[in-house]
Amino acid sequence: MYTLYEMALSGNCYKCRLALQQLGIPYERVAVDVSGGEQYRAPFRQMNLNSKVPVLKISETEALPESNAILFFLAERSRLMPQASLARAQVMQWLFFEQYSHEPYIATVRFWKKFTANPDAYRADIARCMPKGEKALAVMNEHLGQHIFFVDNQYSIADIALYAYTHVAEEGGYQLSRYPAVQAWLRRVEQTPGFVPITA
Numbered sequence: 001m002y003t004l005y006e007m008a009l010s011g012n013c014y015k016c017r018l019a020l021q022q023l024g025i026p027y028e029r030v031a032v033d034v035s036g037g038e039q040y041r042a043p044f045r046q047m048n049l050n051s052k053v054p055v056l057k058i059s060e061t062e063a064l065p066e067s068n069a070i071l072f073f074l075a076e077r078s079r080l081m082p083q084a085s086l087a088r089a090q091v092m093q094w095l096f097f098e099q100y101s102h103e104p105y106i107a108t109v110r111f112w113k114k115f116t117a118n119p120d121a122y123r124a125d126i127a128r129c130m131p132k133g134e135k136a137l138a139v140m141n142e143h144l145g146q147h148i149f150f151v152d153n154q155y156s157i158a159d160i161a162l163y164a165y166t167h168v169a170e171e172g173g174y175q176l177s178r179y180p181a182v183q184a185w186l187r188r189v190e191q192t193p194g195f196v197p198i199t200a
């Protein structure tokens, strides 16, 4: 059975739980004490030299870090990954978008505002990141104005990757009411079979 090393309120970890649940794959959860620095010590660091959750332990000798790599691994030959080459590449397009143009601005602002003792200390970082987060939301809103889901109008790991931090973006001060197509898509994702919330 797979083991997911994770932190409950991390969107990157939630992506993996949502995919595992929706694919009906049994797994165990192990909470990593990130605030206590467990990720920098053995044995965790032997699974991910980059010292970050999530990590999916696949066997005694195999472990996979990086949330979107985990999504890709889990979704192969499943209904969460299209079969056609171009559509598969478009899934990758949105996974890379999420990691480069979305998560660094939306997840980090949420982290500073909701999970640090003194968010004011990050005021300059927040001011630098928020316009870039708004740009990511605007891109999504424009795409979703014409598509039900991100790729081929079919729910896939591209939607899971982008749902994870978008649905909690307001915790970082983003106003999702400015992005009605994004809001409608969030509700569609929440109606897909086997959906579980981040708190589950």
Ligand SMILES: N[C@@H](CCC(=O)N[C@@H](CS)C(=O)NCC(=O)O)C(=O)O
Residues within 6 Å of the ligand: 007, 010, 011, 012, 013, 034, 039, 051, 052, 053, 054, 065, 066, 067, 068, 099
């Ligand atoms: N690109 C990575 C990012 C993972 C990441 O940033 N994990 C955070 C929690 S959301 C973490 O483990 N932080 C601990 C640290 O950096 O010390 C992924 O998508 O899995």
